Amino acid sequence: MMPIWTKSGEKHAVTLLKVQDCHVLRYISKEESGGKTSKLLVGGKNASPFSKSESAMEIFKEAGVPPKQKVTMFNVTDDAIIKPGTPLYAAHFRPGQFVDVTAKTIGKGFQGVMKRWGFKGQPASHGQTKTHRRPGAISTNKAAKVYRGKKMPGKMGNIYRTSFGLKVWRINTKHDIIYVNGSVPGHTNCLVKVKDSKLPTYKDCNKNPPFPTFFADGDEKLPEDLYDDEIFQFTDPSVTY
């Protein structure tokens, strides 16, 4: 995570996400998947073939792509279908866009009710016998049962969570890095899924996105760094009022 300053002198914290060897693996049509839209299978970071099952290796062999560590599905409209085997780059996103980032949160193991659900616990002294971090009462008398989904101790973390509506401040095309506003679930160097934001406020935010995606062997030659309009770039002189 890094600080970033705007032209008006405000500081924002920014997370760096690297797009490492992403390829489109397969196209699944609407009828095949049984959903409302067709899907595209996309694979992330390269991994060794020894830890992959036979069925997984078939998909990679068919696409002609080295085996990937993470495989996810993206819902796409019919005009945005990409041929399997095309590499995906960070330039697919543009500064000023808003994204949702999904990842597995840091696993905390088996945790008690105070850490997991934020219960208040009991006082440390004044006669409390062996009860300082316990949940207390779990149901009422009339219910005569414990409701499903009652907050109790258990395994915390290591589940998929999403941060919505994160602004993209900057894109580095040379190293394929996306600078995303705020924090993102997951530990350092964990695998992360970045999508266009589903929030209604940011529905019309993207003016001219590269559609269906940014092709590296195409005609467009992008500069090494793409900045948002409001970012203070370090080549400018200091901010004055």
Add this chain to the structure above:
Amino acid sequence: CRVSSDGKPEKFQPPPKPVIIDRQKQREERRFLSPEFIPPRGRTDPLKFYIERKDMIQRRKVFNIPEFYVGSVLAVTTADPYANEKASRFVGICIQRGGKGLGATFVLRNVIEDQGVEMCYELYNPRIQAIEVLKLEKRLDDNLMYLRDALPEYSTFDVNMKPVSRLDHEEVPVNKLQVRMKPKPWSKRWERPKYNIKGIKFDLPEKKMKEAQKWSQPWLEFDMLREYDTSKLEDKIWKEVSEGL
């Protein structure tokens, strides 16, 4: 062979070796790498530090960040939208340099009209208009937070101080000042060995000093897992930075 005045043969004394002071070599050996360039020990990708360093070098090309240490007196002018001339100037002694990369900060302390004031500035904040070093010197410690509990005369510096001139090739002077403290209680127990402070003149009785040594952890300096050898990293980063600037 020679015979000395008392008649015994003299032992051969070789002529004294000439001491050659190579001024040029000394000048080159003195190089200063700002501490925020050295990445902390962790599991982050070195690519992130490389990219951060490119940004830092880019900022240093446009805006000069001078060499300074904890204990030097600095004057910082910042752009302030609510000040009279849209710029505010603060003079103080640097008591702490923290943070790595672009978020590196330094804290300046001064006593203005009998009120102690500490300002924390970010080195790479674009609102900073100028950083001037009024007096470049080092102190015996890396962290002068104990000045909060020292007598206020040690933290007062004239706001209109003139910069102290010094030659380029001289070594940075170390001020071996021992600071007198206000009576206890202090904000932190500075006599304890974990702070490892050499710049305070403790007027405490011997018994208190011996009791403080109870909290010493003499095994810490032999702990090999805590060692972080930065010499090779520093060489690489120094080459990168000097090529960039």
